[in-house]
Amino acid sequence: MLRQLSLAVVLLTAASVHSDEINIAVAANFAAPMRKIAAEFEKDSGHTIVASFGSTGKFYAQIRAGAPFEVLLAADEETPVRLEKEGDGVAGSRFTYAVGRLVLWSRKEGFVDAKGAVLGRNDFQHLALPNPRLAPYGAAGIQTLQALGLLDRLRSKFVTAENINQTYQFVASGNAELGFVALSQVYREGRIAEGSGWIVPPKLHEPIRQDALLLTRGKSSSGSAALLNYLRGDKARSIIKSYGYEL
Amino acid sequence: MLNPVDLAAVWLTLKLAGTATAVLLLLGTPLAWWLARTRHWAKGVIGALVTLPLVLPPTVLGFYLLVLMGPDGIFGRLLAAGGLQPLPFTFAGLVVASVIYSMPFVVQPLQQAFEAIGEQPLEAAATLRANPWDTFFAVVLPLARPGFMTAGILGFAHTVGEFGVVLMIGGNIPDKTQVLSMAIYNHVEALEYEAAHRLAAGMLAFSFTVLLLLNALKPERLR
Numbered sequence: 001m002l003r004q005l006s007l008a009v010v011l012l013t014a015a016s017v018h019s020d021e022i023n024i025a026v027a028a029n030f031a032a033p034m035r036k037i038a039a040e041f042e043k044d045s046g047h048t049i050v051a052s053f054g055s056t057g058k059f060y061a062q063i064r065a066g067a068p069f070e071v072l073l074a075a076d077e078e079t080p081v082r083l084e085k086e087g088d089g090v091a092g093s094r095f096t097y098a099v100g101r102l103v104l105w106s107r108k109e110g111f112v113d114a115k116g117a118v119l120g121r122n123d124f125q126h127l128a129l130p131n132p133r134l135a136p137y138g139a140a141g142i143q144t145l146q147a148l149g150l151l152d153r154l155r156s157k158f159v160t161a162e163n164i165n166q167t168y169q170f171v172a173s174g175n176a177e178l179g180f181v182a183l184s185q186v187y188r189e190g191r192i193a194e195g196s197g198w199i200v201p202p203k204l205h206e207p208i209r210q211d212a213l214l215l216t217r218g219k220s221s222s223g224s225a226a227l228l229n230y231l232r233g234d235k236a237r238s239i240i241k242s243y244g245y246e247l
Numbered sequence: 248m249l250n251p252v253d254l255a256a257v258w259l260t261l262k263l264a265g266t267a268t269a270v271l272l273l274l275g276t277p278l279a280w281w282l283a284r285t286r287h288w289a290k291g292v293i294g295a296l297v298t299l300p301l302v303l304p305p306t307v308l309g310f311y312l313l314v315l316m317g318p319d320g321i322f323g324r325l326l327a328a329g330g331l332q333p334l335p336f337t338f339a340g341l342v343v344a345s346v347i348y349s350m351p352f353v354v355q356p357l358q359q360a361f362e363a364i365g366e367q368p369l370e371a372a373a374t375l376r377a378n379p380w381d382t383f384f385a386v387v388l389p390l391a392r393p394g395f396m397t398a399g400i401l402g403f404a405h406t407v408g409e410f411g412v413v414l415m416i417g418g419n420i421p422d423k424t425q426v427l428s429m430a431i432y433n434h435v436e437a438l439e440y441e442a443a444h445r446l447a448a449g450m451l452a453f454s455f456t457v458l459l460l461l462n463a464l465k466p467e468r469l470r
Contacts, residue, residue, distance in 0.1 A: 057436040126336055131419060133437045159336045159418030162436070170418065174318040175335040 020223030021048045023068050025059040027075035027210060028165045029100060029137065029182035033243045034073065037236050045230070047223040055163040057134050063088050063215060070218025071227060073097060073210065075164075076136040080213035093214035097231050098245040100208035101183035102140045107172055107195040116198035118178065119150050124157065128170040128179030131160040137167075140205035141180035147204045183244035190242075199244075210245075253446060255422050256430035263338070263426060264406040267345035271353040271402045272395070274346065279357035280387075301351045309415025312344055316416070336418035341426070344416060345406045352401040360394020361387065396464050404457045407450075 026034045031053045038049040052059075056075045063069055063083060072089070074080050077096065083089040104119070106112045118124070132138035138160065145151040159175075161167040164182050171179040183199060186192050192199075212231060218224035230236055237247055249257070282294055300308060316334040317323045323333050334340030364387060372382040388395075410428040417424035419433070427446060434443035 055436060057438060060438065061435065125332075126418070128418070131433065131436075133433065159420060161419070162414060162432075166414075169313070170335075173313055175313060175333060176418075 019046045019048070020221050021050060022070055022218070022221065022223040022227055023050045024052070024071040024073065024227070025063070025067070025069040026051050026053050026073045027056050028053050028163045029075055029184055030073055030098065030210065031165070032184060033098075033240055033245070036239050037231070040235060040239070041227060041230050044235075045223070045226055047226060049227070053165075055134060068217060070215055070221055070224040072213045072215055073231075074213065075100070075208075075210055077209045077211040080211040083213060083215070088216055090214040090216060090219050093228065094211050095228075095232070096209045097212040098210045098240050098247065100137065100140075100210055101202070101244050101246065102137055102144065102180055102200040102205060102208065103183045103186060103192070103197045103244075104178060104200060105171060105181050105186050105192070105195060105197040106178040107174060108177070110196055112178055112196040112198050114198060116148075116200070118198075119145070119148065119154065124177035126159045126170075126176035126179075127154055127157045128159045128161060128167050128176035128181075130164045130167045130180075131162065135163055136208050136210075137164050137180060137182055140200075140208055143205035144180070144200050187244035202246075249445065250442070252421055252425075253430055253442065256425050256427050256446075257449075259338075259422060259425065260407055260427040263341055263345060264403045266342050267349060267406045268353075268399055268403045270342065270346050271349055272399060275350065275353040275357055275398065275402075279354045280361055282354065283358045283361035297354050298351045300348050305348065305409070305411025306415060308348060309344070309412040312340075312347075312412065313416050316340060316343075335416045336420060336424060338423050340416055341413060341424055344412045345409060348409060348412055349402045349405045352405045353398040356394045356397040356401065357391070360391035360397075363394075364390050393464055397461060400457060400461055400464075404454065408454065 034051060034053075038051060042048060052069070056079045059067075059069070059072060059074070060079050060083065063072065064086070072080060072083065080089060080094050084091060084094055104112055104116055106118075112118050119127075129141040130138035132142045142151065145154060159170060159179075161170055164185065167179050168181050168185050170176045171181065180200075186194065186197060212228060214224055214228055241247060278293075278297065282290060282297075313335055314320050315322050316326075318327065318333055326333060334343055368386050368390065369382060372386050377385065408428065409426070410432070413424065413426055413429055414432070417426070417429060419425050419429055427450065431443050431446045431450070434440070434446065
């Protein structure tokens with residue numbers, strides 16, 4: 001009896017001690033799946049997630065400047081590699097949590113055909129994409145156009161956005177007729193939920209590997225480690241896949 | 248020292264600020280004159296509308312401009328009905344945004360300058376049979392000159408420093424909408440800190456010089 005009681009006390013204190021608040025920096029394209037994963041994770045683990053969504057480049061600068069993030073879910077693999085090398089990430093903690101898919105999307109039904117032939121027609125003013133210097137999805141868009149031999153012809157129609165969410169905003173508001181966005185932004189329950197889109201075949205661009213990294217500030221937090229483990233688990237993986245990512 | 252893209256951004260920024268300042272002075276002068284002289288009930292409402300961009304986050308303004316000037320928005324439809332292009336992602340769009348955004352910085356110094364003139368000089372001019380236009384050019388303009396200088400400089404400088412609105416409706420197109428603040432932002436985001444420093448330091452020096460100039464223009468120094 002006494003033994004059982006003391007065990008319960010130990011378990012209770014353990015639970016309260018390990019209920020962490022985890023500050024994480026998340027790539028803008030992963031916002032929707034992350035909200036869902038965070039809700040599940042909080043329910044399952046008792047930890048609380050405080051997530052900031054934004055561009056990976058900005059997070060890099062902020063983390064270098066001492067921002068209080070414990071985990072980074074980047075939009076690329078270069079940034080986590082760099083942070084790990086520069087000592088802001090925990091060595092060996094890096095892994096690919098999702099492989100992004102690119103989609104050429106328009107909010108107009110039937111505007112983008114299933115083969116992306118719309119790119120060759122000249123009936124649009126603006127093609128939106130995230131700034132290729134900053135965002136891997138932008139770079140993938142450029143590679144796709146290059147592979148199709150259309151880059152030079154379409155360059156004058158580019159409007160480049162600061163990140164993938166702003167690109168979506170340009171297209172969703174109709175100011176740009178079409179644009180390269182992340183499939184996760186328009187994909188729900190196995191299909192493109194609204195408008196029309198061409199899911200770009202992966203062979204047309206380098207794979208968009210998105211890596212997670214445990215940051216030095218999160219080294220001693222059990223919550224951060226638990227979250228990274230959770231991301232590799234079946235529950236999280238099936239959520240990630242449901243937004244059109246590959247794994 | 249600057250690469251061609253950055254140089255183009257500097258040039259574009261000066262062109263934008265120059266155009267916006269000219270439009271601002273043309274629109275702002277009658278508006279400020281009316282605000283300074285009227286006893287109309289709508290004075291408070293118009294005054295508040297003009298001042299609004301001072302307190303609104305630029306992103307709010309940029310967001311509404313993107314929505315209203317887009318193909319579904321009221322202004323977007325009006326423009327389309329008139330056979331014109333939608334304004335987002337164009338230089339003209341940035342001029343429109345800048346004029347709205349910098350309006351309080353032009354109207355307020357002008358209004359104060361006009362109010363400071365008072366009734367007497369105008370009445371004196373009227374007794375000399377000057378018509379309103381003569382009065383404006385011969386009496387008001389010289390008396391309000393420091394106000395015009397302040398308005399012009401502030402309008403220009405504020406447009407140069409504009410960022411949030413451009414970010415929302417610009418589309419970052421070289422030679423068309425990629426202004427200096429966007430170029431700096433892109434460099435920082437791409438981790439090209441040295442290039443960012445070069446532009447940012449220039450901006451800092453420019454802003455400081457402008458404020459120095461404004462201080463030198465204060466009325467007590469003129470006397």
